[in-house]
Amino acid sequence: MKLFLRAVKEGLRYWPALIGAVLCSIGVAVLWGANIAALFPLIETTLSGHSIQEYHAERLEGLRETLASRELELQALSAAPDEAATKTEIESLQMRIGIDRASVDSGEWIQTKLETWLPEGPFATVVLVASLVMVGTMLRVLFMMTNATLIAYVTQSTVRDIRSRLFSKALDLDRTRFHELGISGYQAQITHTSDLLAMGITNFFSGAITEPLRILSCLIGAFLVSWRLTLASLVLAPLAAYLVISLNRRVRGLSVRLLDRSLGFHHVILEVLGGHHTVQANTMEPFERERFHDATGQMKQTAMLATFYNSLAHPITELFGMGMLCIGMVVSSYLVLNQATSIFGIPMCDEPLSLPAMTVFFGLLIGAADPLRKFSGVVNGINNGMAAAGILYPVLDRQSTITDPEFPESLPAQIKQIELRNVCFGYNESHLVLRGANLKIDYRDRIAVVGPNGCGKSTLVNLLCRYYEPQSGLVLINGTPVCDYNISELRSRFALVSQQAELFNESLLHNIRYGRWDACEEEIYAAARLARADDFIQALPDKYHTVVGSNGHRLSGGQRQRVALARAFLRNAEVLVLDEATSQIDVESERLIHEALAEYGRDRTIIFITHRESTLSLATRVVRIEDGQIKEIACPASQAA
Known part of the structure; x- marks a missing residue:
């Protein structure tokens, strides 16, 4: 990991592009969650036949009634005998009244803005929300394209620098140190191994930022609907994280073995094709075909094993995502069907969930499951990058045994x-x-x-x-x-x-x-x-x-x-x-x-x-x-x- 972070640190030199990419990732995440949250006004307006202003006015009136009821309750408690229990209740009620007043004040401000900017009719409201979703989707696609371009610039610039240094290192090393790795080794590192490092850097700067932000955006929305219900849906998260981390350790070791096999593979190719005339002159084509077959066979076995462990990570995240959806669906459905605020005595929300709220909550969980599923591929790419960095940087750090003196003498004008x-x-x-x-x-x-x-x-x-x-x-x-x-x-x-x-x-x-x-x-x-x-x-x-x-x-x-x-x-x-x-x-x-x-x-x-x-x-x-x-x-x- 330490060597891979060196490659990441080299990428930070292109910080203006990275800042732009991160801002694009934030834009993608916000619009991803916002588009899903837009389901709520669409469903609420369609089911109730009311515009958003009317819906919000009804909720505002309910908040006012709740505030008035609690103020009356406070007056009654204040007139009661002075007891410790009553004082505690009064303090708690005063705090809730303060929260209710803030909710009413913010609701009145929002109501004013809704009446100013949004249409009055229900259908016009649906058209407006749908149009905003389309605009948001187009912006999200634009952000994704810009993000991909900026990350590609950072990745390719970083890997180009590393390739140039590898090439320079090969030219600068003395012959003894050069032949320790050989032509085939340097060719494999400058091409195949550097490509894997590029994959890791891309996944680190792109997928490892964008996908978690998309997950976070949806989970924040779900928390706003019901934070307790969201936590209940995430009950399987620790187990899934443990399994994925365990698999990643295994995959990382296999990635290193696969890269070692590829060095031998490149050696066979260069040696045999470089000696093409000798092979034909000695009629050794069958022998060399068998040698090449053995080299590719070893790569195949290691690659298949790595693929098997990589493929396990995807089902684990898939099962976790589906488990999260099922738990959320079962619990939220129970709360809606029974108009309850708790299940098995465990509080889930302050007031019964409405059907639109449940639908949006479910949509947000689905929205979180999609980037979660893709994140397993991101981790695999980073694992390959870590394995590549573990091979490349020791070569870059290798020092020639023949170096210039600190204070060189000037060569004479003529060698006598x-x-x-x-x-x-x-x-x-x-x-x-x-x-x-x-x-x-x-x-x-x-x-x-x-x-x-x-x-x-x-x-x-x-x-x-x-x-x-x-x-x-x-x-x-x-x-x-x-x-x-x-x-x-x-x-x-x-x-x-x-x-x-x-x-x-x-x-x-x-x-x-x-x-x-x-x-x-x-x-x-x-x-x-x-x-x-x-x-x-x-x-x-x-x-x-x-x-x-x-x-x-x-x-x-x-x-x-x-x-x-x-x-x-x-x-x-x-x-x-x-x-x-x-x-x-x-x-x-x-x-x-x-x-x-x-x-x-x-x-x-x-x-x-x-x-x-x-x-x-x-x-x-x-x-x-x-x-x-x-x-x-x-x-x-x-x-x-």
């Missing part, structure tokens, strides 16, 4: 030396990839890093760019630890081309510009020419505006690598890192990339992570990572590879 000093690192504590590794890379070095798979070649790059922190030792630039620099500024000095060129489903212009977003088109074209990508781009129908498809699938492997290289060239970074960038392309593409590197890398530091002999020929130094150590080797390229 990169150094690893006694670095130990492992992706888990039980297995270190690097153990006391040492390496120095000077300005304009072209250093090739070789070694067996899994030895830590890519780890070296991750440490330089501070995607991970070493368990011990230091990574330094110009003698200063990289952890003393601003992360964004540090990474802006590196350009990375990986084995799998990651391209977006956008135009080639967009993908190259991603290296430096403020670059003009001429700079983009120059980078493409330098990367030997301009020739094949010009041959495409839409040239630089060609959309490359998801992860660049409309391009060949060599073309993708050259686009990625153009992006790195446009970045104009001091250090270029090629992580197996030519390992999966043809000889011609590799030759073009080598030409580009020879031209681009004259005044830059280049780090090659490679197994290919042809790439080693570009290097001025070769180091080998083996058994957690970095060793410089001077040998023919074939032996190094």
Whole structure:
């Protein structure tokens, strides 16, 4: 509940819209009760054949007679012998006379207004009341529409803020913390879980305010008819409240389980569809269908259980509403039929109920039962929102293990030396990839890093760019630890081309510009020419505006690598890192990339992570990572590879 209230608190930032929504809810509730109460003048006028003024004049005359009778009774008591009992009776009678006088005074004021504003004929009175009911209904509908629009604005604005923060959190987290939840987890939270939170916020600000106000409006009207009779009708309320609260606790736990199941469900979808080619190449379609069937089956079981408990809440409120109606109907009917003011010796009203009063009382109970029935759905929506908030906010509160220093050092204008000093690192504590590794890379070095798979070649790059922190030792630039620099500024000095060129489903212009977003088109074209990508781009129908498809699938492997290289060239970074960038392309593409590197890398530091002999020929130094150590080797390229 505490986490859900955080979401509610965020919604309070849009307080002008919320104030408007609450005012609309009050308007809906007042008009809901008023329209039902309008039954009284309609029925009274129709049955008696008198106008409202005549009906009120008769009641006013009755009040005057009651007042006169009690004044005479007071005079008689005052003349009686002075006894304690008589004094008590006199005080009680004086209080009642005061109430009667106030009733007569207010009745005379109302009578004056009725004679001024209302028609005299009974039929004209019925037409007027019916017209007012229609106007009230139209206003109520207008208030409902406005309320729904304002609440939607608050909800969608709040959830949009939360989604944006979730997305930003995913971008800001270091790789270790990011992979704890993974792509599928963040996708599920930004989409499905956020939708459930939106449902909860909507129900909290709308249904949890409007429906209780409608109930309250009808109950106030019923209290005005007979407060004792209303309390008798609500005798089952404590039991119903206890049952609904007990069910809600159970449903809340199931909602959390269902959200957990949905995370696994999204994981299966992304993993299998992302590896579509691998699945088909290994004829694993039946296996993956079965895995998906199992994931959806688990969701189905949890959803069915949650639906069962949710469905119990509706009958409970329905039965309570019907019980309230039946008790009210039986008791009020007894009072009308017997012209009584009590039942089983329990006082219910000060004077016998009339048929119109009983009808209005019954209508008000029906009016209270309708929002009561809908309120169970409101509670279910809030339960889903609470479950969603319990998953979303811990992610929003998650802190990256790699952060900017409080007082960052300024990066030097030129990176003259990169150094690893006694670095130990492992992706888990039980297995270190690097153990006391040492390496120095000077300005304009072209250093090739070789070694067996899994030895830590890519780890070296991750440490330089501070995607991970070493368990011990230091990574330094110009003698200063990289952890003393601003992360964004540090990474802006590196350009990375990986084995799998990651391209977006956008135009080639967009993908190259991603290296430096403020670059003009001429700079983009120059980078493409330098990367030997301009020739094949010009041959495409839409040239630089060609959309490359998801992860660049409309391009060949060599073309993708050259686009990625153009992006790195446009970045104009001091250090270029090629992580197996030519390992999966043809000889011609590799030759073009080598030409580009020879031209681009004259005044830059280049780090090659490679197994290919042809790439080693570009290097001025070769180091080998083996058994957690970095060793410089001077040998023919074939032996190094």
